[in-house]
Amino acid sequence: MLGNLGENLTNTMKKLVGMSVIDKKTIKEVVKDIQRALIQSDVNIALVLDLSKKIEERALEEEPPKGITPREHVITIIYEEMVNLLGSEAAGLDINERPYKILFLGLQGSGKTTTIGKLCRYLQKKGFNPAVVCTDTWRPAAYEQLRQLTEEMDVPLYGDPNNKDALDLAEKGLKEFKNRKVIIFDTAGRHKEESDLIAEMDQLDDIINPTEAILVIDGTIGQQAGEQARAFSQATDIGSIIITKLDGSAKGGGAMSAVAETGAPIKFIGTGERIDDFELFDPERFISRLLGMGDIKSLIEKAEENIDEDIAEKTMNNMLKGKFTLVDMKNQFEMMNKMGPMQQVLNMIPGMGNKISKEASKMTEDKIELYKIMMSSMTQEEMENPKIIKQSRVQRIARGAGVEESEVKDLLKYYNNTKKTMKGIGKRGGRLGGGAMNR
Ligand code: GDP
Numbered sequence: 001m002l003g004n005l006g007e008n009l010t011n012t013m014k015k016l017v018g019m020s021v022i023d024k025k026t027i028k029e030v031v032k033d034i035q036r037a038l039i040q041s042d043v044n045i046a047l048v049l050d051l052s053k054k055i056e057e058r059a060l061e062e063e064p065p066k067g068i069t070p071r072e073h074v075i076t077i078i079y080e081e082m083v084n085l086l087g088s089e090a091a092g093l094d095i096n097e098r099p100y101k102i103l104f105l106g107l108q109g110s111g112k113t114t115t116i117g118k119l120c121r122y123l124q125k126k127g128f129n130p131a132v133v134c135t136d137t138w139r140p141a142a143y144e145q146l147r148q149l150t151e152e153m154d155v156p157l158y159g160d161p162n163n164k165d166a167l168d169l170a171e172k173g174l175k176e177f178k179n180r181k182v183i184i185f186d187t188a189g190r191h192k193e194e195s196d197l198i199a200e201m202d203q204l205d206d207i208i209n210p211t212e213a214i215l216v217i218d219g220t221i222g223q224q225a226g227e228q229a230r231a232f233s234q235a236t237d238i239g240s241i242i243i244t245k246l247d248g249s250a251k252g253g254g255a256m257s258a259v260a261e262t263g264a265p266i267k268f269i270g271t272g273e274r275i276d277d278f279e280l281f282d283p284e285r286f287i288s289r290l291l292g293m294g295d296i297k298s299l300i301e302k303a304e305e306n307i308d309e310d311i312a313e314k315t316m317n318n319m320l321k322g323k324f325t326l327v328d329m330k331n332q333f334e335m336m337n338k339m340g341p342m343q344q345v346l347n348m349i350p351g352m353g354n355k356i357s358k359e360a361s362k363m364t365e366d367k368i369e370l371y372k373i374m375m376s377s378m379t380q381e382e383m384e385n386p387k388i389i390k391q392s393r394v395q396r397i398a399r400g401a402g403v404e405e406s407e408v409k410d411l412l413k414y415y416n417n418t419k420k421t422m423k424g425i426g427k428r429g430g431r432l433g434g435g436a437m438n439r
Pocket of ligand 1: 113114247
């Protein structure tokens, strides 16, 4: 897939794994390799430079989390930054209304018809029975191609090769299939003038009022894909993009990154001519495959667990010693964000979860956010030694955070209560021979 890009990147990662030392020189060498591979795949130079700068800076400046070697750390950074290049999480289709109307757009030859077939098969496998409407009045063979494709899969098709009015076809198709769960509208991919094509898409968009407009783009055109996505998005709200022909395409990396830059999510990719050569696009999975790191996810998880453990361990130790500051409380909030209820964190101390969780369960997310804002208006000294926060400081903090003084006092009350309960736990924990964290 993607020509040599995958191979080049995998080789770079293997080289990185084999390096005896990881230092500035080796990091620069690896970044150069990545740059070369991406530029060969037609990724925009500015994007490549930005990416390599980020990788280099993070690799040189960030401390590897506990339990992670510098080598693993650099791999993680490369992986994360590459994922960022392609957007966020896998978006997929959320078929949440009936009928779910999908308007398919794309230039002729982009693979639109083939992709409609692929999507029908994909939806059938998910238990949906899609129907297709052909509004392409421009290409005589369009209806016939769709007819063969849909017939094989038992997908109902509405179309009329003698009707030359795309808008009329769309209206009739809509009526015909109004009780279906999913309706897919194929559209023309060519007109005499490009502006006519865009105008027709605009009108179809008005009539169909699609739940989702999907643009199909040929991945072999490289970074021009970005401009194409922008041109279509002027006519209709492009909800998502499918990039085709990524099998063996030398320029696919350019197409994907350029599209991601426009902000439209890539939802599926086409990886061959057969009906099943189609996959849900998941940036994380895609990049880890491209980098040849089957187990990269577990590596990342290990890193994240360690970050949490580090904070948890420090906070727990302070709690057990009865030395609980606002810094620890802030860490607690962070942990709650990451790990869910405080209960889980406190379960590390045998039999101790209950008391605190009552206190913590009163905390709503909004309140935690508010507390965090107030804490960011405090000085380091105040955070570490909250006793010094008297009236004048309360006033200043309230002003800085844009809240009422009573809210700052409320935060301090919560802190004092938590501290008191923590002290109790520390003593009991001590009697019990120490909590799990001390083992
Ligand atoms: P349309 O004009 O946009 O409807 O394009 P078609 O669906 O007719 O496809 C044009 C050509 O691209 C056909 O030969 C398809 O087999 C081919 N094609 C479509 N998708 C892919 C893909 O993901 N990989 C490859 N290699 N070929 C594809």
